[in-house]
Structure formats: structure tokens, C-alpha cells
Amino acid sequence: MDREAVRSFLESSPTIRLLKADQGAYVLFFLYQTFKDSGSGTAISLPQDELTHRVEIYQEQLSHEEHTVLSGSADRYLREWSDAGWLRRFLSPESSDRHYQLTRHAEDAIRFIDTALSRDNRLVGTEGRLRLVIDTLSDIARGASADPDRRLAELSDERERIDAEIDAIRSGVAVQTYHPAQIRERFHTAVDLLKTLQGDFRAVEDRFEEIARKVQRDAIDDGRTRGQILAEALDAEDLVNEQDEGVSFNAFVAFLLSPQAQSQLRKTIGEVTRLEEIASERDSIEHMRRMVPSLLAEADNVLRQTGRLSQTLRRLLDRQSSGHRKRTAEVLGEIRTLAAKMKQETQQTGQPVPSNIGLQIETTIEVTSPLARPFWTPPQVFDVVPETHVVDVASIERQARKLASLKRLEWDRMRDAIAAATQHQSSIRLSQLLRVRPPKAGVIELVGWLQIAHDDGHRIERDSEEIIDVQTTDEATGELQHIRVKMPLVTFHRTEEKKNETLRKIRPR
Template sequence: MEIERLITFLESSPTVRLLRADQVAFVVCFLRRTLKLTSEDSAISLSHEELQHQLSVFQEELRDDGYDVFSGSPDRYLREWSDAGWLRRFLPAEASSPHYQLTRYAEDAIGFLENSISRESRMVGTESRLRLVIDTLSDLVRGSSSDRDLRLQTLLNQRDDLNRQIDAIRGGAEIETYHPAQVRERFHTAVDLLKTLQGDFRAVEDRFEEIAREVTRGALDVDRGRGDILSGALDAEDLVKQQDEGVSFDAFVAFLFSPQAQARLRETINEVTRLEAIADQRGAIDHVRAMVPSLLAEAENVLRQTGRLSQTLRRLLDSQSTSHRKRTADVLQDIRTLAARLKQSTSQTETPVPSEIGLQVDTSLGVSSPFARPFWAPAAVFDVSVETNEIDWETAKRQARKLSGLKRLQWDRMRELVHQVTDLQTNIKLSELLEHRPPKVGVIELVGWMQIAHEDGHEIDAEATEQVTVTTDDPLTGTSNTVHIRIPLVTFSKLHQPENETVRKGKPR
């Protein structure tokens, strides 16, 4: 892989950000326990109230176990995890409160940790994976060939092999079975594939959600009609279904939603879980037992996502139709009001009703029939001179690396520091505060401190100034630069600390 691409991924990926988080063990443990499907009673999404309650219980368990972490409110952590890209927050059509589910980035991080830990505690098998590769390649050759003779010869060879095995068993030959190590190896291979399959559904959901966002953005364009919006959405949905992921997902749903296929799969799972060689693998057995309901739940969640796309279309179209109907109703109401006033005025003055009463219709709007066939007209010819524009790829790469290297300000922790320091002393200058917490993001962090002082009512004296020192790291050269900046005198005071200790997120202006 290219170095530039690897650096950009490590600096911007939410998956890597989760693995590098200070409290990654506790975050992953909670997300995996609540939103990873490990039993038939589990759910792949939870409401805000339910997840908030689960997090409160988890915080109490951590405090009982002696861990001094997660001391903030559950709402704060759910908001931060959603902003970081680890939780997906959405509002189902049938619910009145938001729901949460894992994103593909959180799925990747949890899967990576699960695979890494499980590899240390179980055997490293290669024979079953080799057979799986060979069987897959052989099936690929058979299934992609349209040669009738080749397909017939393959089926005859399979029939001969089956006949030899049947004759051997009838003749009293010893039946060959898998060694317990081979059973465990194949079982863990199947479990790993199942976990990977469950995590892959997030990519399909993200694609349909992206289509819904594009449809919503298109509806905000006043120049686009309802027909254009509907056509674009349907074309995008058809394109997803025609791609490899969509074709594979449709085949998966057709197979899994078949009652016969479900019955055979459940019977196979029951037989597998009774094998003595894997009797001690309780966690993996529970995961396999929940295979059918978990896969059905994942598939239904993706189908609900497509349903939400259809609901978005209906809402957009209905909203435009409603606005037209409302406008027509207002015009008709105005006509009734004017007619009533005219009738009242003529009855009171005993004047005859005007003989000519009518409506003034604005005919400036063109009305055309969709079946009209206009005369042919030659296409317009534009004489445009072509200009060559060369792109400096090195400069573009450097700017892209700078953009991907931007870091977010931790508003919650910054406000908590102000609260903690002002509890110890009444007033503190910004330069003194930076001694407790030197800038980690760069010069932009000074703007963040001044933004907090402005929003929370602390003192900012534009007439007086003070000088602060900031050390910045250059990601391109790997060197550190020290700059001296003169800023307005900012004083944080305990008297101006907001009474509500709930941390608010601010944005620099």
C-alpha cells in the first residue's frame, strides 16, 4: 500500500481513532456487550432511553470494580461517540425517540480486537482454510463455465465418488471422521466468517443512507421538480442493486428468507452444537445458535433502511403537493371572502350587482402538453477555447495531508478544566491556564479558549494583551515550531461559571 494513503487512513479513520482512544477498553466492552448480537434476545439497535440506562448500569459496575472512568453523564458519552463516528444515531419511522446502532467503523474495531484476542487463546489452523480456498476455487470454475461437456463430466465424477463411498460403507469399511482438532478448527473458521458477515451489513446500510441524503439535498434545490427527484433516487437505488454488493445481498435475502433454507440451517446448527469436540466453546456455540435470528435481524435492518428511503421520497413529494394544495385553498378562500364582501356592500347600498365579475388569470406561465412534439432545432454551437490546467500533485498531496491532520477541539474537557481550576482559585488568566494544559492542537486552540470565555461569560479585555507561547508540530517534516502570540487578556472567573454543569459544545466563530 502507498505511504500517503496509509498515513491519511491512520490519521482520519474513525476505526483507528477508536483503537487509539484513552478508554478504548471500556468503550469497546460497552458497545460490544449492548449492540453486538450475541444471543437471540439481543438487538442490533437500541433506543436512546434504553442505551442511556445500559450505560448508567455499566458506569455503576465500573465504579464497583474500582475503575475511575466514565464519570460524566451518559448523554455526554453517547453524543461524543456519535460525533466520533462510532455510533449511528437515527430516528425510526415507528418511534418517537432516536435509536443507536454500531457503525461499520466500530464493527471493524471490535472485530479486530476479537480476532486478535481469540488468536492468542486458540489453535492456529491452516488445513480447514486451505480446503475452504480449494473448494471455493473449484466451485468458481464449475459455476462460471458454460461448457456442457465439462459440467456433465464434473457431475459424473461426483456421482462416481459418491457411489464408491456408498459401496465402501455397505461393504463394512471403516468410516473416516474428523479428528477433534479438525472439528474445532473448522468450527472456529465458520464462527469467524459469521462475525465478518454480520459486520459487512453496515456497508450496505451506509450506501442506502447516502442515497437518502442525496435525495434530501436534491429536494432543497428549488429548480428541480418532483419528477427529477424521483428519477434520481430510483436510478441511484437501481445502481446499488446492480452493483456486486447489491446482487449478493439480494441473493442472500432470497436464500435466508426461505422457510426451507431456514429449517435446514437450524437443523444443521443444532447438530453442530451437540458435537463433543467443541463442547467447551460456550461463547462460540452461543454465537452460532443465534446465527439465524441475528442474520434475519441484520437483513431486516437493511430492508428497513431501503424503506426509510421510500418514506423520504414520499415525504418530499407529499410536502410539495401539500404546499400546492394549501396555496390553492388560500386563493379559493380569498375569492369567497371577496364575494361575501361584495354581496354585503350591494345589499346595504341597494346597488345592483355588477354585470361583469371575473377572475384575472396570470397567463405568463407556460402550459405545455407532455405529448407535444416540438419542431427540430439545431443544437447551439459554442466556440470555447480550450485552456490547459496542470495540477501540481505534490502540492495537492501536502494540502490533503494537512487537511487530514486537523484535530478536533475537546470542548468538554476544556470546560471541565476551567471548572476545576476556578474551584481552586477565583480568577485565572488564560496564560496561567495554559500552564496546566499546554495547547495540543496548535494556535486554533487559543481561539477555542477565547470562544469558551465569550460563550460562558468570562472576562475578555480587548485593551490589554498578554503573550503566550505555542508549540506546533509539522506533520510533513516531523519537526516542532515554537511561536509567540499576543492575544487579548482573557480571565476565567468562578463567579461567571455557568450554574448548569452540563457541558455544552461550542464552535469557533
């Protein structure tokens, strides 16, 4: 670790700026909830309108909780977060709207916080990680050796071990299984690796983005021909594919797009997530269940980034668009010069900025050749794997019996009971009414009384509560049970009942 590199990283890294920002906790939570939380309907990228709407909803939640932060415009925060390097803003080829997604700096900050917070709430395992290190080192040593005798010896030892285990099981020896702690430890290790893998895709995208920016910068240079630009772009793309990240990503895509690999991976995930030892890890289980669709979406996003690079090349190599682009760069430079000159003059003279500033754009009608053909794009692949659904007849029968046993609420008789109870007094509480007329349909009747109070305009005090005892019958044993239900304070009034009586006289049953 170099000291100057550490100092430079702490001073200039967008990751550190996000962690040290005054409102960093609120920004981090929003980015995590929007792009990473499996229970919030996450997506790799979002259009500007939808992301703006989510920011506004988040601001309303903070205001309701009396947090005086992020009170400005939602569009302003999206621009600031993009300029700070926490969000990447780009134009999607599928639509003309701007899209946003996390950068690798925001991914690193979220991963750091997630790891630090979860370290105190779960098992800190060492045995499973040590075995993972040993298995990885053994796999490296085995895969790097080209000695056929060594490979045959290793395969023979592995076959002997497998044969010995098969013979032991056939002879009646109990199958050795993992301890519950070992299962949980290995499961957490797999979840951590999955989160790291999903964040590493941003680094691959950044490499393609760097190529696209370099090609655009080179195209502005008048001394370069189109052939030189194309050669340098293709060489840069080949270089990315030949580097370690490119080789690993291409192998990852080839494995993940294999139907056999997907089917086996889904089957393994299904078996693991059904284990009782990890049943309490709901968030991690949901994260693991979304593994295949999430990885496919991440890979598709990187491939679309490659497609955007090809489209950039096509535009840059077009002679007419190249001339327009250079002229546009010159005009933008002139606009900046005029703006700086106007600012200096207004500061010196103290006069306000003129309000009649505008632009005149000269353009021509574009004629598209019918022989022009776009680049080939692969057909859409639907990631759908049919699942077998087994009908549980016993469960259906139980639910049907529960449905048949439901008692019908007699709304007119319940309203009559309210009228009779308030005949000699102006109001009565629900608990007092139920002492005179005990519930006959169980807990569901309390919902009925609450519905009548809401529909007929009686008083419901949600800030106050009262405890009501209800007697029900156990479906399995048939025994009587006493249940205590906490409800809002409901008060029925006589005046409202008179209105209801008038309505019933006008509208007979």
C-alpha cells in the same frame, strides 16, 4: 497498498480513533457487551432511554471497581460516540424515540480486538482454511464455465466418487470421520465467517443512507424539479441493487427467507452444536445457535433502511413539505448567522450572553386527507419453527425421587437449640453449635441456619469464612460422604434469642 491512502486512513478513520482513544478500552468493551455479546441480551439497535440506562449501569460498575473513567453524563457520551462515528443515531419508524446502533467503523474495531485476543487462546488451523480456499476456487471455476461438456464431465466424476463411497460403506468399510482437531478448526472458521458477515451489514446500510442524504441535498436545490429528484433517487437505488453488494445481499435475503433453507440450516446447526469435540466452546456454540434469528434481524434492519429511503422520497416529493423544508433550512441559516453575530459582540464588549433568548414559531393546523394512503409495508413474519420435545421419563423419576428425599427443616427446634446453646454463654458460632447438634438434613440445613441468622438479626460476617464438615449419604451407592462447606462466619447471640422467645410467648404455636 498506497502509502498516502494508509496515512489518510490512520489519521482520519473512526476505527483507528476508537482504538487509539484514551478510554477506548472501556468504550470498546461496553459496545461489544451491549451489541455483540451473545450472553448479554444483545440487540441490533436500542432506543435512547434503554441505552442510556445501560451506560449508567456500566458507569456504576466502573465506579465500584474504582476506575475513574466515563464519569460524565450518559447522554453526553452517546452524543460524543455518535459524533465520532462509532454509533449511528436515527429515528425508528415504529416509535418517536431515537435509536442507536453500531457503525461499520465500530464493527471493524470490535472485530479486530476480538480476533487479536482470541488468536492466542484457540487453535490456529491451516488445513481447514486451505480446503475452504480450494473449494471456493473450484466452485468459482465450475460456476463461471458455460461449457456443457465440462459440466457433464464434472458431474460424472462427482457421481462416480459418491457411488464408490456408497459401495465402500455397504461393503463394511468404516466411515471416514474428521479428527477432533479438524472439527474444532472448521467450527472456528465458521464462527469467524459469521461474525464477519454480521458486521458487513453495516456497509450495506451505509450505502442506502448515502442515497437518502444525497436525495435530501438535491431537494434543497431550487433548480431541480420533483421528477428529476425522483429519477435520480430511483437510479441510485437501482445502481445499489446492480452493484456487487446489492446483488449479493438480494441473493442472501432470498436464500435466508426460504423456509426450506431455514429448516435445513437449523437442523445442521443443531447437529454441529451437539458434537462433543466442541462442547467446551460455549460462547461460540451460543453464537452459532443464534445465527438464524440474528441474520434474519440483520436482514430486516437493512430492509427497514430501504423503507426509510422510500419514506424520505415520499416526503421530498410532496410540494408542501418541500416548501416547508426549504423555509426551515433558511431559518436555520439565519439562526446560525445571528448566533455567530451575538457571540462576536459579547466577546468584543465583554458583556454576558442575554438570558431572554427565544423563538417564535408560526404554523398552521394540518388537515390530513382521508384519501391519503401510506406506502405498502409487508406483513410481519414470525420466525417460529416448532421443535419436538421428547420427555425423558427416567430423568423425571430421578428428579421426583430427589424431591421426595428432601428433609423438612424443623425451624422451632433449631431456634430452641440456639437458645439452649446460648443459655450459659453470650454467643456461639455456627461451627461450635453444629458440634453439639450435628446436621441431620445435609447441606440444606446449613442454608437453614443461615436463614435463621438473617431473619432473627444474628451476626453474619461476610468478609470472614469458616469451614464446616457435613456428613451426607450418596443417593446412588448409599454410602456416607463427608463434604466440606465454606460459609460466612455466623455468630448467634443470646439477646436476640430472648426477643424471639418473647415473640413465641405472645404468638403461641
